[in-house]
Amino acid sequence: MSAGPVLAGPDGRIPDMSAQRRKGGEVMAPIRVGLLGCGVVGTEVVRQLQTQADDLTQRVGAPLELVGIAVRRAKRIPEKAAELGVPESLFTTDSAELVTRGCDVVVEVIGGIEPARSLILSAMEHGASVVSANKALLAEDGATLYAAAEKHGVDLYYEAAVAGAIPLLRPLRESMVGDQVHRVLGIVNGTTNFILSRMHETGAGFTEALEEASALGYAEADPSADVEGFDAAAKAAILASLAFHSRVTAADVYREGITEVSAADVASARDMNSVIKLLAICELSPDGSTIGVRVHPAMIPRSHPLAGVGDAFNAVFVEAEAAGQVMFYGRGAGGGPTASAVLGDLVAVARHKVVGGRGPGESAYAQLAVRPMGETITRYYICLDVAEKPGVLAQVAAAFAEHGVSIQTVRQHGHADDATLVVVTHRAPDSALAATVAHLRTMDAVRAVASVMRVEGDLES
């Protein structure tokens, strides 16, 4: 795409030329956009490119021209073309060819690792900037994509990969880049949020709530990426990478899904005036030398701002040294909202093609290590069925003490054979808390560990 030589000034910096370029007022050649995938998100991208065409032209400084749409199944092309009002000839099943057609920008909304990765790399090699919504790929192998973008001098943007329509990555990557982020905490998966909400509302167990979610289209045919926490873990890896300028992959993330959350856990939460949410948490250690990245269900007080976040919504808190706490809230998924984020990125990278410049590349200079979950400082809620005998509380307390875990509150319910001890701990290393639970399970005085749940925020007790 480039030809003439470009020379930096004597100070080694590149003079900016946009003013002199725009002055001419010449009509710009269109920006050629290739679209990979035309499913839930891709369809909305095409729609918005159509309905917003004039505005996008103004905002980019040149028209956006859709040069091809790659899908997998040829037989669905006529229907899609008709639905979107575009010629069938715009569609192709040869995605590998589309990315070599001299696109200025390739939008990847296929999902999954392959062929998405190869297609993106090939697109970059052919000079295209890339906009992707692919959290799985970014979290597994973002470094490879960034390196290719760097090598070929193109942009890599992926706002839509985390929290759908909510501007979150750009604020982290750019607005808060002058500050030190301490913590990112949020609800980033709508399916699990729906299921947990239903469990709270109806008292249903996990399986029943999942069935309802599937029936209502809130869960995919194979729900494991959501309910096992893989989707949230990928997002957590991306958030941690950006917040802490370190390379964090999905494999680095401690991950517990919601499949083990029981109706009893939910009832326990209700007794504590709390709710259970699947949280993604990325934290800097107090000395700033390591980071913790985890996804797990947690009990949070009803008064916590995340407690009220409903079904399809996502909400993320970012805590930074100077900024304090900032919260972002909005629709975390769905074709329209996700396409909104894709289009924002598309305008940004297309503008760069028009006026020059590039967005931030990978920033992993801090190279902070991810500490194991065992070293992460957490708090537990533990509900025990115990024999109502004198001395039981003392034995239980001794078990906590043995592992160096101090108890914040303990409450005893019931009498005779049916006593329950509800313990909320102070903060301690997760390994010590886990060891305490394991120890409790072996004690004669403890009939059963009825419920164990990590706690975030201050439970009222």
Place this chain on the structure above:
Amino acid sequence: MSAGPVLAGPDGRIPDMSAQRRKGGEVMAPIRVGLLGCGVVGTEVVRQLQTQADDLTQRVGAPLELVGIAVRRAKRIPEKAAELGVPESLFTTDSAELVTRGCDVVVEVIGGIEPARSLILSAMEHGASVVSANKALLAEDGATLYAAAEKHGVDLYYEAAVAGAIPLLRPLRESMVGDQVHRVLGIVNGTTNFILSRMHETGAGFTEALEEASALGYAEADPSADVEGFDAAAKAAILASLAFHSRVTAADVYREGITEVSAADVASARDMNSVIKLLAICELSPDGSTIGVRVHPAMIPRSHPLAGVGDAFNAVFVEAEAAGQVMFYGRGAGGGPTASAVLGDLVAVARHKVVGGRGPGESAYAQLAVRPMGETITRYYICLDVAEKPGVLAQVAAAFAEHGVSIQTVRQHGHADDATLVVVTHRAPDSALAATVAHLRTMDAVRAVASVMRVEGDLES
């Protein structure tokens, strides 16, 4: 700063050179930063430049070098220099000279129209990109600053001007730029939010609550910019400009402050299970041809997410066609939070100096006209003291009907001489609502119009 010729490719586009530049791995010349003003915000900017120096170098790709700090009062320099641990020689009272010293970036945190504007223009003329926190100037004359930035090929960033630490302008300007924004609505002034909160908590009148705010340092010596709504109006103008790609100045904004909000209004709100907040509202008309921009107190239901926004916090909703509703929440003012936003901008514009490129310029292509407040569609809450005579309600209802205003709910309280009618209208042009109120005031049956307040959100009744 530039010297060598720069040639665009045959397609008229500028090839990106950042990859080839960074490859050399050479140490970059420092980015020279001039700071105008060292008060609440400036002091924190200097602090963060110091404590974050290594990280900022990595994130920018070159060290940031503070080349001078301009203040007004020479006699305070020794104290400031000592407090910040920087040499006194770094300070100057000659701000006009500082901006001609070949700065790469000038940070303007003086405030007000002059000399801030002249200094910024001079800085740009001398090749500096500008980061400003100056909402008053941006709202009054942003177009002049943008034109100068365009002419001299430099950046103009001002994230800190609206909603302090909350990333809001960049999301609007960049993340949501592929979408169509319909509405921006929020709480953007902390002082008035504190005063209104106190009025709700204690039942105090405006004057009393203002005194308390002053005593606690929440209000400035001259509080008029805040309580008369000028500060919020400037922010509304900036938000509307960015959201609707049109030039909107502070003078275009319909503005009502909180000085007329009475203890009776607050009591009325309480009766309606509502609170009064000073809102900034920017809206596209339903046909997309005009915009409304206004700042006024409004009654919102307690269940509204803005109802719970406390003292020093700001919260802003952005509603867009595809994204749906997105919310941003955080600290709206204070030295640290505001400096966080300034530093984010500083990193962005400094990066552009290092790797080339420029941020978005003015985007006012849509040129939408601002419609008069009278044509804006609003809803009113009206509380009337009426004579308890047969036929009063019919007379009152007739007055509404005469102005084409339809009533959503009406409630009658009390008996005998002391009856009260509480009316909540349906949506109608503000001029029709205002005319209705004026008419009611002239009616014999109406002893007094005890309270009138615009309504946002759905009041429960």
